[in-house]
Amino acid sequence: MALLDLPLLMKDAVRGKRSAVTCQLKCASQCAFGECNSSDNPTFRDIASSALTRRAVLGGSTAALAIGLAGTQGALAHPAAGRQDGTGRGRVDRRPPNGTKLTFTPIEPVPATVDELTVPEGFAWHPVIRWGDPLFDDAPEFDWDAQSAEAQKRQFGYNNDYTEIQELPGTDGLRAVMFVNHEYTNENIMLPSGTDAEEAVEIGRAAHGLTVVELERSSRTAPYRYVRGAELNRRILLDDEFTLTGPAAGSELVRTVEDPEGRTVLGTLGNCAGGLTPWGTLVSGEENFHAYFRSAGTSEAEQRYGLRDAATARGWENAHDRYDARNEGYENEVNRFGYIVEVDPFDPTSAPRKHTSLGRFKHEGANIIIAEDGRAVAYSGDDEVFDYLYKFVSRDRYVEGDREHNMTLLENGDLYVAKFTGNSPESEIDGSGAVPSDGAFDGTGEWLPLVVDGESAVEGFTVEEVLVHTRLAADAVGPTKMDRCEDVEPSLHSRRVYVACTNNSGRGTEGKAPADEANPRTENRDGHVVEIDEQGDQTSTTFAWNLLLVCGDPAQGDQTYFSGFPADQVSPISCPDNLAFDSVGNLWISTDGAPSGIGYNDGLFRVTLEGGSRGRVEQFLSVPVDAETCGPIVRDQDRSAFVSVQHPGEDGEWGAHTSFFPDFDGRGPKPTVVQVLRAPR
């Protein structure tokens, strides 16, 4: 058996510049099969006119709805609002935004053929940890020619994505604990062509999962290094036990022959973005889990989640019964993936948990903020074209200092899905991305209830069904079909929430949802960023919104929008994916897909949110060939930033690598967590 069964790889069926191999490994070539959301959930224009009727059916208060919307109408007033893009009106403020210490001259976009990590003048980059680095004293050193599953289980995993660093108390900032997830594997460039296929399956499985690792540095201006054999170091692997929590735990929908109680799942798959909770744990989203399972593909639920009766690229279903839902007793195994996972990095013996209360879909990640009344609010996007944006509000309240209690907050609460309504005439949203005459893509929105007070708010669905078949339940209440919601991050400074919609080349094409004011471009190649304002109440069921950015390269004639900031004075940006904030409230965006969009390597960008330069985009770094920029962390007080460089050289193959990052030793690329610091003078 070949290492990867290439005839299965849908060679001619993928879109964009990513190779067929890459598409199959990342998301089972989902785009080749059309969108999963073929529901007749109407577009938001249809819904707007019938909203009151539907709310009445759901038992909501029509009076409250009307008041809520009136209260948010046009409420997002920013200094730049009303300016047309590219006019150059208004003076450009060149001062560091919000007085940040992290000052830099933006880099120029780097052509997609350049295999370098490019940083601003005066900065240097350092690898913190690479794929295959030994985590434990007894772990073998990485060997390109002799990789094994047993070695990989003791080494740093592949395709690092979400990354978070917390300083350890009492160490003056010199020691820290880092959490990293490993989204997927690129067997085509990881392993020599002759690798035994069965061993390749187990190496691949061992390279998935999660890592906790301690870091150290000699001073605040020195780079971090990982500490081999440190006390908190941990690999969480695909045969490790995860505890299901919330109303769907124990449900018939999640029981299997190996777990008749439906409460203990082995492993986690497709972990993409994530977030640091206010109580110091990490949450991580199980995204393209469907790529690992073969199933009959006949039920409505299977089809809605992209599950098919076809061999998977990695063939794990041939080695482990549980990856094939056609096997008796394993029909529900796939229902045990697609959740938000929570990990306590400070307790290496703790079982990670999968929280059913936040629903099951292709979770990009989740980010949490404590509402004014003390409840924990989590925002999460379903990263699939024409899928939805969700919000969870915990039943219980955060208690300062009571970590044990706070760690239960994601186990019970209300779940909502978002509907956006624009305030400009339909005729002005023509699909080009041209700004409507009121000067903004903006409007109001509603969080439509799916679960409230422990009860289902969706007719015909039990709570368990809502939480396991969340996409189907959401279809029934009419949310807005979005252009692939990736990271969704609330700002602790402004309490506004930012949504990265990465792209959707199918928008407005035949038979598919047309452009709307929240997703205003037909065949949206470059993506956009939505700003949501819940006006001081994170538990509100209404909100105001506007588009902060409509991405692209103005120099290439793309129709773009930068909140009125002059388009000829920004760094071009395409396919926003992960979001982060610096200590003074500036937004940072990492990208995934620029090579297939505007011909540049992906990068990390700072966006000014406040004042006269709102909408200014400045590129901070650029990653190597075929790589995606993930897991940004900005420590502007230390004049430093971190990124997870994921899948460098992924479109290459063994013996014909396209990247040699980060060691440039002629062997091959390694996904790597990188720190960027001021260079010593």
Ligand code: FEO
């Ligand atoms: Fe794994 Fe949504 O990117």
Ligand code: CA
């Ligand atoms: Ca408008």
Ligand code: CA
């Ligand atoms: Ca992502």
Ligand code: CA
């Ligand atoms: Ca992405």
